[in-house]
Amino acid sequence: MSAAGRMGLVLLVVLAAGTAAGEEVWRTRAVAKLYGVYSPRGFFNLVVRLKCLDNAEWVNSDLKLARITVDFAPGEEVSKETLARVQHEAGYRPGPVDLFRVTGETVDHSAPGWMRLKSPPPKKTAQRSRVARRRRG
Amino acid sequence: MSGPSLALIIQGVERCPNRDAAIPGRRGLALIAAMLAVVMPRSAEGSPATFVTALPVATGQLLVRFNFQTTFSNPQFFGLQTPVTIAYGLIPHLALFVNLNRSYQTLGGGPDVPALSSWAARDVAVYLRYTVLKIDRTQSIFRIPPLGGAFLPAGGNAIRGQGAYLPGSLQTGSGTVDPYLGTAVGYHSDAFGAAADATYRLNPVAGGGISPGSEFRSDAQVETRLYPRKLPEKGLPGLLEVSLDANYTRDAASYADGVLAPLSTGRTLKQDLVLEYSTLRWQIGIGGRWPLMQSFDSPTALRERFSAFLFYEYYFSLPHRRHRRWDL
Numbered sequence: 001m002s003a004a005g006r007m008g009l010v011l012l013v014v015l016a017a018g019t020a021a022g023e024e025v026w027r028t029r030a031v032a033k034l035y036g037v038y039s040p041r042g043f044f045n046l047v048v049r050l051k052c053l054d055n056a057e058w059v060n061s062d063l064k065l066a067r068i069t070v071d072f073a074p075g076e077e078v079s080k081e082t083l084a085r086v087q088h089e090a091g092y093r094p095g096p097v098d099l100f101r102v103t104g105e106t107v108d109h110s111a112p113g114w115m116r117l118k119s120p121p122p123k124k125t126a127q128r129s130r131v132a133r134r135r136r137g
Numbered sequence: 138m139s140g141p142s143l144a145l146i147i148q149g150v151e152r153c154p155n156r157d158a159a160i161p162g163r164r165g166l167a168l169i170a171a172m173l174a175v176v177m178p179r180s181a182e183g184s185p186a187t188f189v190t191a192l193p194v195a196t197g198q199l200l201v202r203f204n205f206q207t208t209f210s211n212p213q214f215f216g217l218q219t220p221v222t223i224a225y226g227l228i229p230h231l232a233l234f235v236n237l238n239r240s241y242q243t244l245g246g247g248p249d250v251p252a253l254s255s256w257a258a259r260d261v262a263v264y265l266r267y268t269v270l271k272i273d274r275t276q277s278i279f280r281i282p283p284l285g286g287a288f289l290p291a292g293g294n295a296i297r298g299q300g301a302y303l304p305g306s307l308q309t310g311s312g313t314v315d316p317y318l319g320t321a322v323g324y325h326s327d328a329f330g331a332a333a334d335a336t337y338r339l340n341p342v343a344g345g346g347i348s349p350g351s352e353f354r355s356d357a358q359v360e361t362r363l364y365p366r367k368l369p370e371k372g373l374p375g376l377l378e379v380s381l382d383a384n385y386t387r388d389a390a391s392y393a394d395g396v397l398a399p400l401s402t403g404r405t406l407k408q409d410l411v412l413e414y415s416t417l418r419w420q421i422g423i424g425g426r427w428p429l430m431q432s433f434d435s436p437t438a439l440r441e442r443f444s445a446f447l448f449y450e451y452y453f454s455l456p457h458r459r460h461r462r463w464d465l
Contacts, residue, residue, distance in 0.1 A: 036193070036273025038327045040373055040417045041452065045195035047417070048454035052197070061417075063327065064368040066276045091193025091229050093273035113372045115417075 033095035045090040194226035206446035236262035288315040295346030312343030350389030382409035400434035
C-alpha cells in the first residue's frame, strides 16, 4: 500500500471513530413525581428553580400525571438530591425522582411539550461570531 | 344616600370657595364626609390577601399582577382602580408582597353642580407571608399561610376641593401607618379549589383629615375547572376556571380631624364571579361583583351597585445566585 493509501486509511479510521463517539453522547434524564403541583403556575415555580441549574437544558411537564421530565446537558451527571432541592425551593414537598441515561432517538426535543430552559445565544452574537471566524479564517 | 343630602354637600362646597369663609361649615362637612368614608374607600378596594391564599411563590420568583377595577354606586359614584400586586419568593416558605394602587373616583355632578373627583395613589400594602402548614399530595395542595405587614400612607386622607375636604369616598388613604395582620387557608386540586382568608387592618386616628375606621375582612372562595373537562394524558394545557368569591367587610367608626364621626360603621357582603384562564407563564381573568348585603348606620351611605374587574398576571424568574445550602 502506498503512503497516500495508508494516510487515507488512517483518515477513515479516525472519521469512523469520531462518528462512533458521537453516537455515544448521552444525557441524564430526570423524571420527578410532583406533590402539590396542580396548575400551570405550579410548574412555572419549578421552571424558575430549574433555570438556576447550569446544566438543565430541557423540561417537559405533564399536568395529569403530576410529573416533570428534565434533560440535562450532554455528559452531565446529576443527583436525585438536586431535583429534590428544585422541588423544595419551588415551594413543594419533594417527590420521588428517577434518573436515566438517554441517547439517540430518545432525545427528541422537537416533540410537543418540550421547553428549552436556557435561551440560545442572540442572533446578533452568533452573526458576529461567524463574521469573526471568517475574518480569522 | 339620598339625592338631597348629596346636593347639600356639593352645594356646600360650591358656596365656600374661600377657605376662611368655609371654616364654620368645615367641621360639619368633614363629619358628613367621614360618614361617606365608611363605605367606598375600603370595601370597593380588593382584599390584598385574596390573591395570596395558599399559592406558593418559588424562591427567586417574581410575580406581577395588574388589576383594573371599576365600581358603580348609588348615587352617582364611579370609581376606577388600578392595583398592581408584586410578590417575590424570599425562601421556600416566605414571600414578600407589595400592593401598589392608584385610583380615580368621581361623585355626583349634574346640570347645575359640578362633580367632585380625585385621582391619586392609594396606600401601599407591604407584608410578608409565611407558610406554617403545608400538605402536598399528588395534584392537590393544602396551605395555611399567615401574613403580616402594614399599609403605608401613600394615599391622601385630606384631599381638598374648593376649600373643604372631599367626601371620604374620594379620599385615597388613611394618613397613618396601619398594621395589617391575617391568615389564609386553601385547598386546591386540579379540578376544584377552595380558599378563605381573614385579615384585620388597624387604622390609627390621624391628626388631620379623614381617618377611615379599622377594617376586618373575610373572604371565601370556591373554583372549578371548566375546560378542558378531562385533562390530556400528556402535556400542560391552559386551564379555564370559574370562581365564586364571597367578601365580607366590617368597618369600624371613622374620624374627621380627630373627631369621631357618628353613624359611620358598616358591614357589607359581596359576591364575585370570576372567569380566568391560566397558562405556564400568565393568567388573565374577568369578573363582576354584586352586593348581597350592605348594612350601614347611616341611611345616606353610598351603596355599591356593581363592580367589574379585569386582571392579568405574569410570572418572571429573576436572575439569582445558585443556592449554597438547603435543608428539607
